[in-house]
Amino acid sequence: MKMIKYPNGKVVLTKQHSPEKKxxxxxxxxGIDFAKRGMSLEQELNLANQYYLARGLAVIHKKPTPIxxxxxxxxxxxxxVIKEAYFQTPSTTDYNGVYQGAYLDFEAKExxxxxAFPLTNFHNHQIQHMEHVITQAGICFVIVRFTSLERTFVLxxxxxxxxxxxxxxxxxxxxxxxxxxxxxxxxxxxxxxxLDYLPTIHKIYFS
Amino acid sequence: MKMIKYPNGKVVLTKQHSPEKKxxxxxxxxGIDFAKRGMSLEQELNLANQYYLARGLAVIHKKPTPIxxxxxxxxxxxxxVIKEAYFQTPSTTDYNGVYQGAYLDFEAKExxxxxAFPLTNFHNHQIQHMEHVITQAGICFVIVRFTSLERTFVLxxxxxxxxxxxxxxxxxxxxxxxxxxxxxxxxxxxxxxxLDYLPTIHKIYFS
Numbered sequence: 001m002k003m004i005k006y007p008n009g010k011v012v013l014t015k016q017h018s019p020e021k022k023x024x025x026x027x028x029x030x031g032i033d034f035a036k037r038g039m040s041l042e043q044e045l046n047l048a049n050q051y052y053l054a055r056g057l058a059v060i061h062k063k064p065t066p067i068x069x070x071x072x073x074x075x076x077x078x079x080x081v082i083k084e085a086y087f088q089t090p091s092t093t094d095y096n097g098v099y100q101g102a103y104l105d106f107e108a109k110e111x112x113x114x115x116a117f118p119l120t121n122f123h124n125h126q127i128q129h130m131e132h133v134i135t136q137a138g139i140c141f142v143i144v145r146f147t148s149l150e151r152t153f154v155l156x157x158x159x160x161x162x163x164x165x166x167x168x169x170x171x172x173x174x175x176x177x178x179x180x181x182x183x184x185x186x187x188x189x190x191x192x193x194x195l196d197y198l199p200t201i202h203k204i205y206f207s
Numbered sequence: 208m209k210m211i212k213y214p215n216g217k218v219v220l221t222k223q224h225s226p227e228k229k230x231x232x233x234x235x236x237x238g239i240d241f242a243k244r245g246m247s248l249e250q251e252l253n254l255a256n257q258y259y260l261a262r263g264l265a266v267i268h269k270k271p272t273p274i275x276x277x278x279x280x281x282x283x284x285x286x287x288v289i290k291e292a293y294f295q296t297p298s299t300t301d302y303n304g305v306y307q308g309a310y311l312d313f314e315a316k317e318x319x320x321x322x323a324f325p326l327t328n329f330h331n332h333q334i335q336h337m338e339h340v341i342t343q344a345g346i347c348f349v350i351v352r353f354t355s356l357e358r359t360f361v362l363x364x365x366x367x368x369x370x371x372x373x374x375x376x377x378x379x380x381x382x383x384x385x386x387x388x389x390x391x392x393x394x395x396x397x398x399x400x401x402l403d404y405l406p407t408i409h410k411i412y413f414s
Contacts, residue, residue, distance in 0.1 A: 079294070091268070
């Protein structure tokens with residue numbers, strides 16, 4: 001992980017920032033631009049996970065973004081303030097949890113493209129993590145939304161890993177929509193939660 | 208979650224800080240002072256988890272500390288710098304992962320006390336999370352180290368939850384060492400990894 005220190009302690013206060021990465025934040029904005037419902041994939045997944053938790057259906061959480069903290073200030077009588085920190089590359093996928101005793105693990109991504117999902121959306125570490133989870137008999141998949149098409153798919157991680165490993169051989173740098181349609185499972189928009197993906201997971205892995 | 212903004216953007220650079228909470232960081236220091244091996248429980252767990260991952264025995268990661276990011280600066284040609292952020296109270300336990308298809312979930316804590324482990328080491332949210340995991344048939348426990356005694360125990364989360372729920376009734380605000388000895392399982396120090404806790408988990412939950 002790269003890290004640049006600012007020993008002069010100079011601060012340039014920029015725009016307000018949500019607790020997400022720059023990259024992901026802009027992806028969410030793209031989702032808001034293109035999806036009629038106005039919610040990003042992440043927001044819909046958070047709502048669904050809250051719903052599953054409240055109903056006792058599953059315990060699935062998004063992992064916090066890993067941060068490398070360099071300087072913290074501890075003012076008297078108020079909360080500690082992190083004054084210098086850097087984003088780290090995650091070594092795992094973003095979501096994991098438990099459903100009926102089984103370990104679930106997944107990554108969620110959006111794309112504005114209409115015909116394929118670029119593999120550059122994944123890190124090498126994330127692919128390795130998916131391989132590790134599969135080796136341990138965990139359930140591992142990706143949830144990909146084509147925002148322009150308003151279509152969301154669950155695709156088993158093994159398919160993603162195959163594409164990842166073959167890209168050096170066949171030069172294909174993306175997973176075609178067609179592959180999601182044939183090997184994946186589409187999650188249709190529903191009432192509440194708006195992205196009720198757990199029944200799809202149950203159908204694929206538990207029946 | 209409390210949050211105090213500093214609109215003047217003033218920075219008081221304090222000591223170098225590891226990517227851990229103040230509380231946990233000082234707990235680690237206590238570990239270094241009192242444990243002969245010189246490693247904190249967290250360091251030993253990280254080593255063990257790395258070992259399990261490399262050997263294909265289990266996939267267990269510590270979750271990043273949740274941070275609420277308020278201001279990020281994006282300098283040209285270098286990494287984004289978080290300039291204002293605050294620690295959040297975790298809504299889950301710190302560790303989770305998969306072992307032979309099963310979901311594992313645990314919290315790890317150290318105490319310098321010699322006869323009991325104070326319940327104040329847990330948050331209400333963490334106890335609730337343990338209850339949720341058990342409802343979903345996940346494997347949930349705590350790993351507690353009595354640093355002064357150099358003894359480390361695995362204790363099933365159900366026992367912890369019982370103590371938590373009874374503290375209002377019986378006024379007992381800690382779990383006695385005796386309870387760890389009778390209802391828990393001691394993890395003896397070993398060669399490498401130094402805290403080889405997975406065989407203990409296997410013995411309790413898989414045999």
